[in-house]
Structures are given as structure tokens and as C-alpha cells.
Amino acid sequence: MENEGVVNRLKTGIHGLDNIIGGGVPIGSQILILGSPGAGKTLISLEMLYHNSRLAIPSTFITTEERREALIYNVKNAFYSFDDYEDRVENKKINIVHKALVDGFKSRENFEKFVADIVNDMDSNKSKLLVIDSISSLRPILSDDRTFTRSITYMTEVFRDNGITAFMTYESDIKRTDDIMKLGLYSTSMFDGIIKLFVNHMEGSSQYSMEISKLRNSTHKLSTVPYQITDSGFDVLSD
Ligand SMILES: Nc1ncnc2c1ncn2[C@@H]1O[C@H](COP(=O)(O)OP(=O)(O)OP(=O)(O)O)[C@@H](O)[C@H]1O
Numbered sequence: 686m687e688n689e690g691v692v693n694r695l696k697t698g699i700h701g702l703d704n705i706i707g708g709g710v711p712i713g714s715q716i717l718i719l720g721s722p723g724a725g726k727t728l729i730s731l732e733m734l735y736h737n738s739r740l741a742i743p744s745t746f747i748t749t750e751e752r753r754e755a756l757i758y759n760v761k762n763a764f765y766s767f768d769d770y771e772d773r774v775e776n777k778k779i780n781i782v783h784k785a786l787v788d789g790f791k792s793r794e795n796f797e798k799f800v801a802d803i804v805n806d807m808d809s810n811k812s813k814l815l816v817i818d819s820i821s822s823l824r825p826i827l828s829d830d831r832t833f834t835r836s837i838t839y840m841t842e843v844f845r846d847n848g849i850t851a852f853m854t855y856e857s858d859i860k861r862t863d864d865i866m867k868l869g870l871y872s873t874s875m876f877d878g879i880i881k882l883f884v885n886h887m888e889g890s891s892q893y894s895m896e897i898s899k900l901r902n903s904t905h906k907l908s909t910v911p912y913q914i915t916d917s918g919f920d921v922l923s924d
């Protein structure tokens with residue numbers, strides 16, 4: 686904690702969030718982005734990759750959910766101000782890769798190949814930063830919670846060994862009071878950080894809030910902060 690200053694960090698580029706977490710996430714961190722449907726997991730991830738791309742840091746976005754074209758269409762519509770987003774995708778500064786999860790992982794080798802392929806995808810544009818959207822989609826194609834926990838642990842270890850900073854989304858209709866162990870994971874110790882996104886749909890509007898429930902090597906506010914999704918990105922109100 687005292688030597689927070691010497692930890693090399695990667696900015697998220699979202700000012701309010703970087704303020705809360707001491708300037709960014711420690712390089713090589715494995716971060717879980719947990720949130721309910723529509724809370725903004727995909728968009729916040731895509732925004733972080735955009736800002737990093739502007740800092741000449743290439744990245745890879747693995748999508749198991751929306752297809753590549755749909756994702757590009759959505760990000761262009763949502764973040765109207767980032768008008769060179771598609772160019773950055775086309776130039777492979779942001780490498781978007783869709784992986785269809787149809788067959789499941791019949792063996793450990795199968796899953797290990799899935800992870801090795803991601804590392805190869807990253808090598809193709811010298812990515813430093815990775816998003817997997819989502820890891821919750823892997824749970825039904827792994828046989829049980831134990832296998833899921835072991836597989837995610839294996840994956841984070843490979844990413845750490847390769848110096849990869851990774852954000853992994855997990856869709857769960859989590860409430861502020863819920864226990865995180867409901868995720869089909871025996872432990873969340875494989876993650877260095879956990880960012881929770883909440884959305885509350887009120888009449889005519891949505892209220893969003895974010896909580897950093899853990900971030901190793903950083904001091905951070907434990908309180909919940911509100912955010913807005915605007916056409917120039919996430920506005921995290923960190924005062
Ligand atoms: N320009 C915008 N201004 C305000 N809100 C927006 C804008 N664009 C998208 N949104 C909101 O962002 C949210 C969608 O974000 P996103 O797709 O990142 O969520 P998600 O957490 O990934 O959802 P899912 O679980 O369905 O994958 C929606 O609530 C949508 O209303």
C-alpha cells in the first residue's frame with residue numbers, strides 16, 4: 686500500500702475510475718467485471734480498449750456473446766464521440782475476435798487450447814491488454830463448478846505468466862448484498878481485482894453504480910460510486 690507509487694499501472698482511461706483506483710490497474714492484473722444484464726460490462730470494456738489504443742497500447746477483445754459486426758455497430762452507436770473506433774478495429778489496434786462456444790470443452794486439453802488460442806490472438810497485434818466478454822458464458826460448457834473454478838484459475842495463471850492485463854466480464858444479476866460465491870466459483874482468489882456494476886431501472890431512467898470490491902496493490906475507496914453512460918463514454922462520479 687505504501688509503495689503504491691512504484692506499481693506500474695495501466696490506465697483504464699475512464700478518469701473517475703482511475704481516480705478511485707490509484708491511477709489504473711497494476712500491469713498483469715486479472716480483473717473480474719461483474720454485473721447485471723445491461724449494466725455496461727461490454728461498453729466499459731470497449732471504452733478502456735479505446736483509450737489504451739490512443740496511448741498506443743494494442744489490445745484484444747474476445748467476444749463469446751455478440752458477434753463482431755454487432756459489437757462494432759453497438760459501440761459506434763453508444764459512443765458517438767469515439768468516431769475513429771471502427772478505424773482502430775480495422776487497423777487491428779483493437780483486435781476483436783468472436784469465439785463461438787458451441788461444442789463445449791470435452792477435455793482439459795480442449796480448454797487449454799482455447800486459452801492458447803487467445804494468447805496467439807494477442808500475439809498477432811502485440812496486445813498488452815485483454816478483455817474476455819464473458820467468462821460466465823463458459824460455465825455451462827464446463828461440466829461443474831469445480832471444473833469451472835479450475836479452468837478460470839488456469840486461464841488467469843497463463844495470462845499472468847504472459848504479462849497480460851486482463852478484464853473478464855461475468856453476467857450475474859447480483860445485488861449489493863449478494864455473496865460473490867454464488868458465481869459457480871469456489872473462490873475468487875484467482876482475481877486481483879473485482880469491479881461490480883449495478884443498474885437499477887427506475888421509471889423512465891436507469892441508475893448505475895459501481896463498486897471496487899477488491900484491488901490488490903492499490904488503495905481504493907470501498908464505497909459505491911454512481912456512473913452514467915454517455916455518448917462520450919462512462920462518467921464515473923468520483924468527486
Ligand atoms: N449512448 C448511450 N447513452 C446512455 N446509455 C447507453 C448508451 N448506449 C448504451 N447505453 C446503455 O448501456 C447499457 C448496455 O451496456 P452493455 O451492453 O455494455 O451492458 P452489458 O452489461 O454488457 O449487458 P449484457 O449483460 O446484456 O451483455 C444499456 O443499459 C444501454 O441502455
Ligand SMILES: [Mg+2]
Pocket residue numbers: 726727728750818
Ligand atoms: Mg455485454
